[in-house]
Amino acid sequence: xxxxxxxxxxxxxxxxxxxxxxxxxxxxxxxxxxxxxxxxxxxxxxxxxxxxxxxxxxxxxxxxxxxxxxxxxxxxxxxxxxxxxxxxxxxxxxxxxxxxxxxxxxxxxxxxxxxxxxxxxxxxxxxxxxxxxxxxxxxxxxxxxxxxxxxxxxxxxxxxxxxxxxxxxxxxxxxxxxxxxxxxxxxxxxxxxxxxxxxxxxxxxxxxxxxxxxxxxxxxxxxxxxxxxxxxxxxxxxxxxxxxxxxxxxxxxxxxxxxxxxxxxxxxxxxxxxxxxxxxxxxxxxxxxxxxxxxxxxxxxxxxxxxxxxxxxxxxxxx
Amino acid sequence: xxxxxxxxxxxxxxxxxxxxxxxxxxxxxxxxxxxxxxxxxxxxxxxxxxxxxxxxxxxxxxxxxxxxxxxxxxxxxxxxxxxxxxxxxxxxxxxxxxxxxxxxxxxxxxxxxxxxxxxxxxxxxxxxxxxxxxxxxxxxxxxxxxxxxxxxxxxxxxxxxxxxxxxxxxxxxxxxxxxxxxxxxxxxxxxxxxxxxxxxxxxxxxxxxxxxxxxxxxxxxxxxxxxxxxxxxxxxxxxxxxxxxxxxxxxxxxxxxxxxxxxxxxxxxxxxxxxxxxxxxxxxxxxxxxxxxxxxxxxxxxxxxxxxxxxxxxxxxxxxxxxxxxxxxxxxxxxxxxxxxxxxxxxxxxxxxxxxxxxxxxxxxxxxxxxxxxxxxxxxxxxxxxxxxxxxxxxxxxxxxxxxxxxxxxxxxxxxxxxxxxxxxxxxxxxxxxxxxxxxxxxxxxxxxxxxxxxxxxxxxxxxxxxxxxxxxxxxxxxxxxxxxxxxxxxxxxxxx
Numbered sequence: 086x087x088x089x090x091x092x093x094x095x096x097x098x099x100x101x102x103x104x105x106x107x108x109x110x111x112x113x114x115x116x117x118x119x120x121x122x123x124x125x126x127x128x129x130x131x132x133x134x135x136x137x138x139x140x141x142x143x144x145x146x147x148x149x150x151x152x153x154x155x156x157x158x159x160x161x162x163x164x165x166x167x168x169x170x171x172x173x174x175x176x177x178x179x180x181x182x183x184x185x186x187x188x189x190x191x192x193x194x195x196x197x198x199x200x201x202x203x204x205x206x207x208x209x210x211x212x213x214x215x216x217x218x219x220x221x222x223x224x225x226x227x228x229x230x231x232x233x234x235x236x237x238x239x240x241x242x243x244x245x246x247x248x249x250x251x252x253x254x255x256x257x258x259x260x261x262x263x264x265x266x267x268x269x270x271x272x273x274x275x276x277x278x279x280x281x282x283x284x285x286x287x288x289x290x291x292x293x294x295x296x297x298x299x300x301x302x303x304x305x306x307x308x309x310x311x312x313x314x315x316x317x318x319x320x321x322x323x324x325x326x327x328x329x330x331x332x333x334x335x336x337x338x339x340x341x342x343x344x345x346x347x348x349x350x351x352x353x354x355x356x357x358x359x360x361x362x363x364x365x366x367x368x369x370x371x372x373x374x375x376x377x378x379x380x381x382x383x384x385x386x387x388x389x390x391x392x393x394x395x396x397x398x399x400x401x402x403x404x
Numbered sequence: 405x406x407x408x409x410x411x412x413x414x415x416x417x418x419x420x421x422x423x424x425x426x427x428x429x430x431x432x433x434x435x436x437x438x439x440x441x442x443x444x445x446x447x448x449x450x451x452x453x454x455x456x457x458x459x460x461x462x463x464x465x466x467x468x469x470x471x472x473x474x475x476x477x478x479x480x481x482x483x484x485x486x487x488x489x490x491x492x493x494x495x496x497x498x499x500x501x502x503x504x505x506x507x508x509x510x511x512x513x514x515x516x517x518x519x520x521x522x523x524x525x526x527x528x529x530x531x532x533x534x535x536x537x538x539x540x541x542x543x544x545x546x547x548x549x550x551x552x553x554x555x556x557x558x559x560x561x562x563x564x565x566x567x568x569x570x571x572x573x574x575x576x577x578x579x580x581x582x583x584x585x586x587x588x589x590x591x592x593x594x595x596x597x598x599x600x601x602x603x604x605x606x607x608x609x610x611x612x613x614x615x616x617x618x619x620x621x622x623x624x625x626x627x628x629x630x631x632x633x634x635x636x637x638x639x640x641x642x643x644x645x646x647x648x649x650x651x652x653x654x655x656x657x658x659x660x661x662x663x664x665x666x667x668x669x670x671x672x673x674x675x676x677x678x679x680x681x682x683x684x685x686x687x688x689x690x691x692x693x694x695x696x697x698x699x700x701x702x703x704x705x706x707x708x709x710x711x712x713x714x715x716x717x718x719x720x721x722x723x724x725x726x727x728x729x730x731x732x733x734x735x736x737x738x739x740x741x742x743x744x745x746x747x748x749x750x751x752x753x754x755x756x757x758x759x760x761x762x763x764x765x766x767x768x769x770x771x772x773x774x775x776x777x778x779x780x781x782x783x784x785x786x787x788x789x790x791x792x793x794x795x796x797x798x799x800x801x802x803x804x805x806x807x808x809x810x811x812x813x814x815x816x817x818x819x820x821x822x823x824x825x826x827x828x829x830x831x832x833x834x835x836x837x838x839x840x841x842x843x844x845x846x847x848x849x850x851x852x853x854x855x856x857x858x859x860x861x862x863x864x865x866x867x868x869x870x871x872x873x874x875x876x877x878x879x880x881x882x883x884x885x886x887x888x889x890x891x892x893x894x895x896x897x898x899x900x901x
Contacts, residue, residue: 132740155809157599189590191599235860238858266857272732275724275725279541282544282545297746298748299723
C-alpha cells in the first residue's frame, strides 16, 4: 500500500513538471495566461485589469485569468512575476507603481529585470477641494497657502505612492505653500477632505467623479484635458513642469520572453484597446490612451524611472 | 409610496431572490472557512456582477456580505477559530458554550442575533442616513486617536483580574503593530529586508493563531478531560424566547454600538464586537460568568457585527465613502453600473434605495433561514473523535492563514501566534488586549502623527475637540473604575484575612 502511494506521488510529481521543454514561441499555448494584479480585487488598478482582460479574451483562445497578489506597495505581486518562467503565461499589470515599488526596494528586483510589453493608459490625478471652500482655482489655493503658512494642507493616499509624489512635486513647483498630509488610502483621504480635516487632496479621477457636487476639481495632472473633466485646467497648461501625470499602466512579464511572443502579446493588447467596450470604458473613466510596445515602451519606462527616482530622492524615500 | 412598492416588487422578482440566495449560501461558506473574509468574497464576486444590472448586482453582493459575516460565527463557536476579524468576540463565550454541549443554542443564538442586528442597522440606514453620514465626517484624526486610546484602555482594564497585565498585553499588541512600512514616512520598521515583514503582521493570521491554534494546543495539553468535553449532544437549536427577551437591552445597545462604529471609516467590526461584548458584560447581572459560556456573550458581538454592515453602508451610499473594507466592492459595483452614490440618491432614486433596503431585509432573512437549517449539519463537525480535534483545528488554522493571501508567511505568523498565545494563556496573561492593540495600534499612532502634522505639533486638540475629549474621558473613567474596584477587592481580602 505504502509503495503504491509513493508510486502515485512520483507520477504526480512528474505530471506537475510543465511541458515547457518543447515550448515553441507560439503564444498563447492552450494553458491559461495569468495577469498578476499586485493590488487587492475591487481597487482602481484591478478594475482596469479586469476590463482589459475581458477585451483581450475576445481575441485569444487560452483562458486569461486575473490573479490578485497585493502587498508591500505592489512588491509582492511583482516578485511573483520576477520569479516566473518567461513564456508569456505569467504577466504583470505593471506601471508607475512598479517603478516606485522597485526603486524603494519593495520588490526583489529592479524595473529592468522585467520585459515591458505593451502600455495601456495614463490615469491622471485631480487636485480637489471641498465644494463649499473659498478656492475656485489652483492659484487661489496656492495664494492662500502662501498668506497663511502651515494652514493650507494637501492630502495624499499613501506614502511612496504616486499621489504622494504628485503632491510633493506640485508643492515644490508652486513654492511650498502647503503642508503635505499622508492618509492610508483613497477612502480615508476623501473623508479627510469632506470632513474638513485637510484643505485639499490628490485624488484619482473616478474618486472625484463619485464625489461630484461635494468635491470641486481645481486641476488635472495631465498633458491634455481629459474626457471626464473637460472644464478643469491641466497642470501643464497652468505652467507647472515635472508633475507626474497620474498612474501609468502597462503589461509586463519576466525578463527573457522571446520577441515573437512579446509581439504576439502586444498585438493582442493593441486589438483589445480597439474593442468598443474598452473604448467606451476608457472614455467614461477619463483614461488617457497611451499605446507603446516593446522597445519603445522599454525606453519610456527608463525615462519614467529617472523622473520618479528624482522625486523619491526629494521626499527621502530612496537612498 | 410608489417607489416603496417598486423597490419591493423588484426584490420579490424570482431572479433577484435567486441571486440573493446564491449570495447568501456562498457567503455562509466563505464566512465559515477560516481565512476567507467577507471583503475577499465580495471582491471575488464583483466581476461576476458585471453581467447583471446594478440592483441585482448589489443584491447579490449584499446577500454575500450578510452571509459571510453571519457564517463566521460557525467556526468561532464550534472550533474556536474566528475565521475573520468580526467573529473574534463570538469565540469568548461561543466555544465554552459548545464545550458545555450547548453548541446548538450558541449557533442558533448567533444567527438570531445577527438577524436582529442586521435589521436594526437596516432601519437606521433607511431612517437617518444623511444625519448619520454627517456623524462619520465628524471623526477627524483627533477623534480616531481618542477612540483608539479609549477602546484600548477599556479593554485592557476589564480583560482580567490584573489591570497591569491587561495594559502590558495591550502595549505588546501596539508594539507588534509597528512592524512593517510606517504609513506616515515610508520607513521600514523591523522588516529585516523581508518583503512580507514589510507588509506587517496581519491581524487575521494572528487571530487564527491565537484563538484556533492556542485553543488546540491547550486542549492537547490536557487531553484527559477532552473525552468528556467533546461528547456533544445537539441540544436545543433555539434559545427560547424568554432568554432573548431578557437580553433586550444588550441587543439594543450592541446594535447602536455596531451601527456607530460601522459608520467610521477605518474603525472596523473587530472593534465594534469587542466593545459590544464589554458593554454586555457591564449590563449583565452575571458579569463574572462571561467567558464561561453565556448566551449574552455570543449574542452581543453577533448583533454588533451585523449592525456594522448597515452602519458601514450609510457613508457608502450617502458619501461614496466605504467605511468598511467590505463596502469597497459594493461601492465599485455601484460605480461600475453607473449609479452615483450621494445624498441625492435618496431623493432622486428613492426606488433604488428602497430596493436596497428590501434586499438587505431579504438577505438577512434568508441568511437566517439557511444557517438555522444548516445547524444540524454544521454540528456534525463536532462528532470528530476527540483525539483528532486539536490536529484538525491546527490544520484548518494553518490552511486558513495561508488562504488569506496565498503566503506561507501568514501561516508561519499563525503558528507563531498560536505558540505565543499558548504560553501567555498558561501564564495568565489575557490575549484580547494584545489583539486589540494590534488592531488599534496603527490607528492610534498614525492618527496622532497626522494630527501633529496638521496642527504643527499642538497637542491641545485632543482635549479641545468635544468628541475627542468625551472619548478620552470614557477611557479614563473605565480605568479609574477598575482601579477603585481592585483596591476594594484588595481591602476586602485584607479585612477577611
